[in-house]
Amino acid sequence: MGLPAGGYGRHEGQLTVGGIPVERLAARVGGTPFFVYDRELINRRVAAVRAALPGDVHLSYAVKANPMPALIQHMSGLVDGFDVASALEMRHALDTPTPAHRVGFAGPGKTVEDLSQAVAAGVTIELESELEIARVKRVSADLGIAARVALRVNPDFTMRGSGMRLGGGPQQFGIDSERVPDALASLAGADFDFQGFHVFAGSQNLRADNICEAQRGIAELVLRLADAAPGPVRYLNLGGGFGIPYFHRDRPLDLDRVGANLADLMDELIRPGLPEARIVVELGRYLVGEAGVYLTRVVDRKESRGKVFVVVDGGLHHQLAASGNFGQVIRRNYPIAVANRVDDLPDETVSVVGCLCTPLDLLGDDVALPSPGVGDLIVLFQAGAYGLTASPTAFLSHPPPAEVLI
């Protein structure tokens, strides 16, 4: 079974993460199941993005992809800012050396308490609705602090080919672009520190052409909207949407192509039209998704009417996405291997299932593996983003898995 081209090594038949064989890791962690994230793989990925994007484009990490506090700390030394979507994510970001004004707080449904903390801390609030504008106005007045704000815009187009659409058409995210001039007018007169715009059009896109087209559309849209702004645009968040390959036929994103297109856009449109703006690309899964794996041990093997089930001590309560229940339309297998026997050839077709009492707890359906036995370690790749915190850990009341950053 081939390993994903993620930079994982092998040592005497075992998969290694950060150079450490998985059985040694399991012993150090104190048992299975667990997640392990590799700093070096994250470093390399950030370096590759930096090398591809124009030097004056800032890189922000979308914390919800993986909010492990130690990982957020590590990211702080690598990226220029954070995108957070809750008060707790914001606090973890503020616990790092990254300055508050480089933290953007987006997301629908921010409460008065959330907004008060954000205004007091001096983070950039990405305004998601007209009511939110009114709330921030009141909070600012109450605290006597001018809120740093940007408008999140729901564009009048979508990013084609996205695994998840977060812009275009009717959306709970952002303010529809045609209503933005009125929203900008409503900022006037209040004590706002207006920064600019945030446009996030889509997520999990593997086609460079689609990302290039969306970035051009965003730049053109914001140049039109900038005329109505209460001051110069000092911040433009172009979103992200860079995808990673999860499934058999997925091809990695052509990062150089995205970078070259953005360099052209910067020259043609953005620097001339918005000379004072800090330009930001915000990425979650692209930075960390391939840098993490989930390891779980085989506890049972059984045959039922001609089908072999390999039962592991983990499951969808830790790694929901691999079961196909985190937004996938058609269930397909995440990359999977027998981690303590990576040199063995596949000789059996099995279904790897978790330990929960639901048929949804399917981690690998009819996968060819070297006949997994009780005690073997199963690894699921692409587990560094939307893994543990995107899973229903309380379901079936099993203990939580460990998470380690090495």
Ligand SMILES: *Cc1c(COP(=O)(O)O)cnc(C)c1O
């Ligand atoms: C979730 C989210 C991201 C990160 O998406 P990825 O697919 O992980 O890169 C970025 N920006 C916003 C506003 C988000 O909500």
